[in-house]
Structures are given as C-alpha cells and as structure tokens.
Amino acid sequence: LLLPLPLALVDGTYFWHAFWNLVLAEIATNLHSYFVVMPNHTGNDLYRFEHSCRPMSPTFYLRSVIASANYDVGDDVHDFMLGWLNYQIEHHCWPDLSMLSYRKGQPQLRELCKQHGVPYTQQDLLTRWGKTLDVVTGQTQNRQFPAHLERSEDLLKA
Secondary structure (H helix, E strand, O other): OOOOHHHHHHOHHHHHHHHHHHHHHHHHHHHHHHHHHHHHOOOOOOEEOOOEEOOOOHHHHHHHHHOOEEOOOOOHHHHHHOOOHHHHHHHHHOOOOOHHHHHHHHHHHHHHHHHOOOOOEEOOHHHHHHHHHHHHOOOOOOEEOOHHHOOHHHEEOO
C-alpha cells in the first residue's frame, strides 16, 4: 500500500492501477511458488522425519535426497521457467552452487545415489502435482523415515 502511495499525489487513478498491479503480481508470484516448490517436497514417495539433524552431516545429505524430488531437467527454457527449482535435490545438497551448476552436478549426484541404493526421485511436473494433491486432500502422506535407520550422532533432539 505504501509503494504506490506517491502516485496518489499525481492522480488517484495511477495509485489504484499500481495498487491492483501489485496485488495481482503478489498473487501470481505466490501461485507460481506454490505450484513449483511444494510438489518438490510432497508426495507418498518422499520422506518426513521425527527429529532435525545437524547441518552438513551425512544424515543432512541423505535427507536432502530422499525428502526432495526433481522435475525433468536439462533445457534452458524449462530450467528458467521453474527458476532452476527442478534441481531441488541438487539445491539442497549444494546450496552454495550457482543455479547453472546444478545441471552439471545432477547426473553425477544421480549416479552416486544409484551406486549407494539411495532413492533419487525425478518426475514430470504433472505427476508431482498429482502426488501433492493426494497429500493435501488426505489421501496419502509423506513416508515416515524409519527411526532405526537414523544416525543418532547426527540428530538434534529437543
């Protein structure tokens, strides 16, 4: 409301046009974020955890992979439209990398997960939206990670 306020001094019409443009931009941004980010972390094929873990610990990196999903990756337009969030697993494992570096690291991380039997989830956007809708409507939920598989030395308990 404050941002377009100076326009009210020029003409009330300018103020209201600017105000409604800001409202619509906020709605569009929030919808885009919801439809891109939430499906990366929601679905009955991804895990949830009872306790937090130490950052940058082995458990942290394992969780980064098994609690996230990638969308299809690989071309500039697709990557740009999704804000490079189609590399969500890489984003969690390497938060300091540039967005363009995710594409280079993705095949290596996927192969590393395959070598160690760690599930690496990558699906198209519509499939992920369907899994998110199933969780949001209560039909399914994210998997509970088995407590006996946790590394106790990595956990942060309250």
